[in-house]
Amino acid sequence: MGSVADERALGFGGLVSELREVFDSGRTKDMEWRQSQLRGLLRLLREKEEEIFDVLREDLGKHRGESFRDEAATPLVAFPATAFVLPEPLGVVLIFSCWNLPIGLVLEPLSGALAAGNAVVVKPSELAPSTAAFLAANLPKYLDSKAVKVVEGGPQVGEMLMEQRWDKVLYTGSGRVGRQIMAKAAKNLTPVALELGSKCPCIVDWLDSNRDSQVAVNRIIGAKWGTCAGQACIAIDYLLVEEEFAPILIEMLKSTLKRFFTKPEFMARILNKKHFQRLSDLLDDPKVASSVVHGGYFDAKTLTVEPTILLNPPLDSDIMNAEIFGPLLPIITVKKVEDSIAFLKPRPKPLAIYAFTRNEKLKNRIIQETSSGSVTFNDAIVQYGLDSIPFGGVGPSGFGQYHGKYSFEMFSHKKAVLKRSLLIEFMFRYPPWDDNDSKIGMLRHVFRFNYISLFLALLGLRR
Amino acid sequence: MAAEVARELRASFAAGRTRPVEWRAAQLRALVKMIEEKEGDISAALHADLAKPHMESYLHEISLAKASCTFALKGMKSWTKPEKVPAAITTFPSTAQIVSEPLGVVLVISAWNYPFCKSMIHCSIDPVIGAIAAGNAVVLKPSEIAPATSSLFAKLLPEYVDNSCIKVVEGGVEETTALLEQKWDKIFYTGSGTVARVVMAAAAKHLTPVALELGGKCPVIVDSNVDLHVAIKRIAVGKWGCNNGQACIAPDYIITTKAFAPELVDSLKRVIERFYGEDPLQSADLSRIVNSKHFNRLTSLVEDKKVADKIVYGGQTDEKQLKIAPTVLLDVPLDTALMTAEIFGPYLPIITVEKIEESIDFINSKTKPLAAYLFTKNKKLQDDFVANVPAGGMLVNDVALHLANPHLPFGGVGESGMGSYHGKFSFDCFSHKKAVLIRGFGGEATARYPPYTTEKQKILRGLINGSFIALILALLGFPREKR
Numbered sequence: 019m020g021s022v023a024d025e026r027a028l029g030f031g032g033l034v035s036e037l038r039e040v041f042d043s044g045r046t047k048d049m050e051w052r053q054s055q056l057r058g059l060l061r062l063l064r065e066k067e068e069e070i071f072d073v074l075r076e077d078l079g080k081h082r083g084e085s086f087r088d089e090a091a092t093p094l095v096a097f098p099a100t101a102f103v104l105p106e107p108l109g110v111v112l113i114f115s116c117w118n119l120p121i122g123l124v125l126e127p128l129s130g131a132l133a134a135g136n137a138v139v140v141k142p143s144e145l146a147p148s149t150a151a152f153l154a155a156n157l158p159k160y161l162d163s164k165a166v167k168v169v170e171g172g173p174q175v176g177e178m179l180m181e182q183r184w185d186k187v188l189y190t191g192s193g194r195v196g197r198q199i200m201a202k203a204a205k206n207l208t209p210v211a212l213e214l215g216s217k218c219p220c221i222v223d224w225l226d227s228n229r230d231s232q233v234a235v236n237r238i239i240g241a242k243w244g245t246c247a248g249q250a251c252i253a254i255d256y257l258l259v260e261e262e263f264a265p266i267l268i269e270m271l272k273s274t275l276k277r278f279f280t281k282p283e284f285m286a287r288i289l290n291k292k293h294f295q296r297l298s299d300l301l302d303d304p305k306v307a308s309s310v311v312h313g314g315y316f317d318a319k320t321l322t323v324e325p326t327i328l329l330n331p332p333l334d335s336d337i338m339n340a341e342i343f344g345p346l347l348p349i350i351t352v353k354k355v356e357d358s359i360a361f362l363k364p365r366p367k368p369l370a371i372y373a374f375t376r377n378e379k380l381k382n383r384i385i386q387e388t389s390s391g392s393v394t395f396n397d398a399i400v401q402y403g404l405d406s407i408p409f410g411g412v413g414p415s416g417f418g419q420y421h422g423k424y425s426f427e428m429f430s431h432k433k434a435v436l437k438r439s440l441l442i443e444f445m446f447r448y449p450p451w452d453d454n455d456s457k458i459g460m461l462r463h464v465f466r467f468n469y470i471s472l473f474l475a476l477l478g479l480r481r
Numbered sequence: 482m483a484a485e486v487a488r489e490l491r492a493s494f495a496a497g498r499t500r501p502v503e504w505r506a507a508q509l510r511a512l513v514k515m516i517e518e519k520e521g522d523i524s525a526a527l528h529a530d531l532a533k534p535h536m537e538s539y540l541h542e543i544s545l546a547k548a549s550c551t552f553a554l555k556g557m558k559s560w561t562k563p564e565k566v567p568a569a570i571t572t573f574p575s576t577a578q579i580v581s582e583p584l585g586v587v588l589v590i591s592a593w594n595y596p597f598c599k600s601m602i603h604c605s606i607d608p609v610i611g612a613i614a615a616g617n618a619v620v621l622k623p624s625e626i627a628p629a630t631s632s633l634f635a636k637l638l639p640e641y642v643d644n645s646c647i648k649v650v651e652g653g654v655e656e657t658t659a660l661l662e663q664k665w666d667k668i669f670y671t672g673s674g675t676v677a678r679v680v681m682a683a684a685a686k687h688l689t690p691v692a693l694e695l696g697g698k699c700p701v702i703v704d705s706n707v708d709l710h711v712a713i714k715r716i717a718v719g720k721w722g723c724n725n726g727q728a729c730i731a732p733d734y735i736i737t738t739k740a741f742a743p744e745l746v747d748s749l750k751r752v753i754e755r756f757y758g759e760d761p762l763q764s765a766d767l768s769r770i771v772n773s774k775h776f777n778r779l780t781s782l783v784e785d786k787k788v789a790d791k792i793v794y795g796g797q798t799d800e801k802q803l804k805i806a807p808t809v810l811l812d813v814p815l816d817t818a819l820m821t822a823e824i825f826g827p828y829l830p831i832i833t834v835e836k837i838e839e840s841i842d843f844i845n846s847k848t849k850p851l852a853a854y855l856f857t858k859n860k861k862l863q864d865d866f867v868a869n870v871p872a873g874g875m876l877v878n879d880v881a882l883h884l885a886n887p888h889l890p891f892g893g894v895g896e897s898g899m900g901s902y903h904g905k906f907s908f909d910c911f912s913h914k915k916a917v918l919i920r921g922f923g924g925e926a927t928a929r930y931p932p933y934t935t936e937k938q939k940i941l942r943g944l945i946n947g948s949f950i951a952l953i954l955a956l957l958g959f960p961r962e963k964r
Contacts, residue, residue, distance in 0.1 A: 053648065098620075106871055108894070116938055138861075180531070185895065197685050204681035207674060207695075209899040212688065233922045240930050284931035386500075389582055392916035397572070398917070407567040407577050407916035410583070413666065417690035432901070434874035434889035435867050443962075 033167065034182045037110045037137040040165050046105060046173060047135040051162070056133040058160040070121055073148035077120065077289075081461045105430040107135035108209075109185035112200070114141050114176065116190040117289060118249045120149035123364060127164070127188050130425020136186075137165040142180060143191075145289060159371040177202070184208045186429055190251075191215075191331040191415055210412045211418025211428055214411055215341045216368035216391075220398065221358045221384070223375030224231070234374040234396070236269045240280060241398030245324045247286040249293075252370045254398055255342050259359040263353035268327060268349065272312050273429045275325050288321045288344060297323060297344040300337040309348075356380065367413035391415050408450050482661035483951060486648055489620040490586045493645045499616050501581060502561055504643070506554055508613045512606065513550045513642040516543055529629035532769035532804070540854045546606045550597055552904055553614040560908050562616070562919070563583050575920040581912040583616035584690075586667035590657060590680070592624045592672035604636065608669045608692075609647070618646040618666075622660060624672075625653045626771055638896075665689050671729075674896055688799040692900025692910055695893055696732040696823045697850035697873075701880065702840045702866065704857035705741040712856040712878070713789055717756060719880030720806045724826040725768040726773075730852045730881050732753050733824050736840040739833040746809060746831065754809045761806040770826065776803045779826040782819045783808070791830075837862065844870055849895035854880050855958020873897050881906045 045051060063070070113129050115123035124140055136435045140157065142150035154168040169175060173195075180187070180199060183206035189199045190213040203210045220238060225231045241254045248254075249420045259267055279285055288294040298316050301307045306328065307314075313326030328348045331337050337348055352358055355375070362371070371390040375381060381395055391411040394401045402409060405422030499503065516523065518520045527533040527542060563578040589612065590606040605623055621638070623631040635649040636728045642827060650656060661668075661683035670680045671694040684691045684959060701716055703709075737745050759762040770776040780798060783789050789796075790808070795808035810830045813819055819830055824953055834840055836859075853872040863877050873893035891920025902910045926936040 026906065036701070076887065087580055111870075193688060198686060199680050200685035200688070204678050204685055207677060207681065207896060207899070208694070214521060228811065230922045233925050236925065236927075236930055244930060277930040280932045284933060333625040348733060381919070385580060385915075389585075389913065390915065392918070395920060397575075397918070397920040400572050400575075400920070401916060404569050404577060406568065407579060407918065408914055412817075412913040412915070414688055420702070431871065432874075432890055432895040433872060433894070434886075435877075436875070436879070436889060437863070437877040438879040 041137040062160040076148040077146035111186040114189040117145035118145035120146040131429040134429040212416040214416040216415040218370045220254040220372035256348040308333045368413040487663040494618040516639040526629040526633040530627040579917045587667040588665045590622045614909040615911040693898040697897040699852045701732040701854040735831045813877040820942045851893045851897040
């Protein structure tokens with residue numbers, strides 16, 4: 019087989035059939051092989067940590083503190099301690115990752131796919147080129163390059179890859195591209211998992227104690243501006259706050275922002291000119307621009323946007339309809355905090371709903387009456403790191419879940435196996451069924467687990 | 482019409498009608514009542530559509546459907562409870578749970594231009610049961626190929642269940658296409674791979690998740706180390722006692738050794754005669770082929786002389802009655818249609834190999850089947866089979882029974898489909914597992930926030946690696962911020 023570049027020219031058919039051969043040979047099903055791959059991933063993270071920080075900074079201006087927390091430290095799935103008999107690998111799988119968590123979004127599902135015994139192709143996002151190159155250079159070194167391949171390139175390459183049949187495809191990105199991926203997958207009946215974007219709302223209830231409010235503000239800031247400058251699928255998109263509490267909250271946000279972001283490098287920059295322009299355009303609408311209460315400065319030279327807060331921009335504006343994916347935070351006020359639920363209900367189901375509150379009733383109402391990939395109370399983003407809960411969307415925010423054991427399951431088929439003995443036989447299973455009633459009668463007993471009656475019937479003592 | 486149906490169901494769902502567990506239980510009890518009270522009508526419809534013997538109707542349809550309802554009624558209470566899961570040191574203190582919530586308004590299509598599977602009622606009702614138990618509003622589109630059963634559904638369901646949330650829409654290609662243009666929160670389709678591709682492509686437009694229960698060539702390996710008579714009876718009833726082979730999990734073909742084949746064929750002949758008499762076409766216990774299109778499809782599979790020559794038993798057909806007798810063939814050439822496409826009928830080809838172990842490679846050279854079967858007492862062969870044959874499900878020493886076990890997930894893989902159901906899996910199929918993480922305001926770790934310093938990184942590193950000391954330091958608020 020030639021290089022990946024040659025493969026690309028030929029449309030990847032060769033790549034896929036080579037991986038199928040590898041998979042069919044049983045290489046990836048071997049438990050020791052899977053363990054060695056996972057150990058390889060751990061070694062990669064340990065040994066190449068500095069380099070990872072570097073490429074993340076190149077691609078995204080991410081501060082290493084943020085990188086460490088969100089990417090290098092994303093817990094890898096624990097490989098099974100005992101051999102599973104029933105779950106079986108799907109075969110050859112394809113993982114598309116997104117540009118904002120370019121390492122984490124590859125390694126997390128990759129570890130699940132390997133633990134499940136599959137052969138894998140990874141297609142990193144071309145919008146984070148340094149990271150893509152890093153993965154292309156290093157994954158083959160640390161992992162079995164016969165069974166794990168990295169294919170670099172842009173949308174065209176993605177399309178070509180999707181012409182092939184895969185045993186599963188995981189795509190992280192936008193709904194628009196998600197639809198295209200699924201439509202292509204339909205041609206080959208390739209099962210897909212889609213992790214898509216959404217507007218993740220954060221309800222902030224009136225918090226009585228100053229300490230609670232400060233903690234909430236810290237966490238909101240961390241979840242908006244401390245996470246890739248808001249360019250994350252689970253970043254807080256906008257706040258819902260009671261109108262009387264809003265001014266207090268805004269003041270606290272302003273002063274805490276000042277304390278946290280003492281140096282500009284503590285916040286990631288915007289990915290590229292296109293997204294920078296997209297964000298800047300959101301403030302074109304004069305009604306939106308006039309709702310800015312803090313920040314609003316865009317530096318096109320460094321592609322940075324200062325933390326910006328808006329108060330009640332019009333609900334039909336772009337900023338309130340498309341996923342922001344940037345450091346602009348609209349605050350929408352409601353009369354009573356419970357009104358937030360009615361606000362959310364008609365809107366597309368988001369990947370995450372956040373709420374800062376001590377009110378147990380409100381918490382329950384939010385869980386029962388809203389729908390989202392997940393709900394997190396009194397914090398944000400951290401749910402991403404918890405392996406015991408599934409991560410994924412619902413409705414427009416996607417389908418399919420992973421993290422922890424769910425990553426393993428995402429790339430497995432749970433094969434039902436039933437073993438029977440040849441000894442025990444019930445003649446009433448079989449035709450001829452002309453003497454209908456007695457056989458059906460006995461079957462009725464069996465289906466009702468009514469074995470005494472069955473026994474008696476067999477002895478001819480009962481119908 | 483499709484748009485109106487979708488709109489009405491969305492309104493019912495948004496109003497919260499399907500959420501209370503009492504409502505869900507009431508619907509399921511109503512279904513049980515319907516099945517019990519109308520058992521005769523159901524059997525009659527199945528007989529009209531397929532000449533299905535009353536016994537088969539009872540065994541495969543009525544009893545299974547009732548059992549599914551009962552199983553869901555019993556299980557619903559615990560299934561709808563949030564599942565508590567461990568929280569980690571990184572989010573300490575916190576509690577975590579997984580809450581099952583309904584997806585919303587779902588569409589269940591039972592086989593379209595492709596004969597329905599083993600249990601028409603079961604295949605239609607079981608996903609509906611799961612959808613209701615999970616709290617969704619449902620549209621059922623029964624197969625138009627079985628018109629009597631389809632109209633029975635359309636007539637009966639509204640008499641028993643809440644019509645504002647559970648609807649039956651009858652029709653063929655046109656109506657189904659109209660339904661597929663609507664936005665659903667899940668589509669569950671049973672049928673052929675060709676149509677499944679259409680369904681999935683339509684679903685892609687709305688980012689609707691799908692479950693596809695498709696077919697495949699379900700192989701049966703028969704080893705010589707076996708209680709042959711019992712094995713053959715089970716294979717025979719699994720093949721011809723289920724809609725006369727028109728079932729997604731019916732054995733499609735047998736693989737055995739060249740040496741054992743003659744004995745196997747003999748046993749088959751005897752058992753078929755015992756079950757269906759000397760002239761099976763006259764037996765009331767044999768279902769007919771669903772319609773003339775499929776009758777012709779099947780008979781053309783054996784038209785070719787090189788296939789017809791391989792018939793070793795049976796082969797009789799009655800075009801007027803649309804009946805085909807149980808037919809066994811030996812060593813049909815592998816490149817013929819009979820050996821490449823799913824048969825879905827009463828023809829049972831036998832493939833022979835030199836050594837029985839070769840059968841595993843043979844099966845794996847084809848697309849992954851919905852079910853694979855093995856008859857043997859040889860433990861090593863059993864283990865080999867289970868470990869090395871990918872399939873939706875598998876049975877050792879029996880056929881098809883896994884369908885009836887609500888604790889086993891039922892579904893395909895690869896060309897045989899995606900998604901599973903039965904029992905709790907039906908409930909899960911139509912649920913969203915929502916992760917809920919509940920934190921308090923304590924446990925504030927300033928190490929998370931900028932300004933980012935090396936000390937903070939050290940603490941975070943320790944925390945993430947599960948270091949208790951790091952946790953304590955973080956909880957105590959180290960490092961203190963320089964104000």
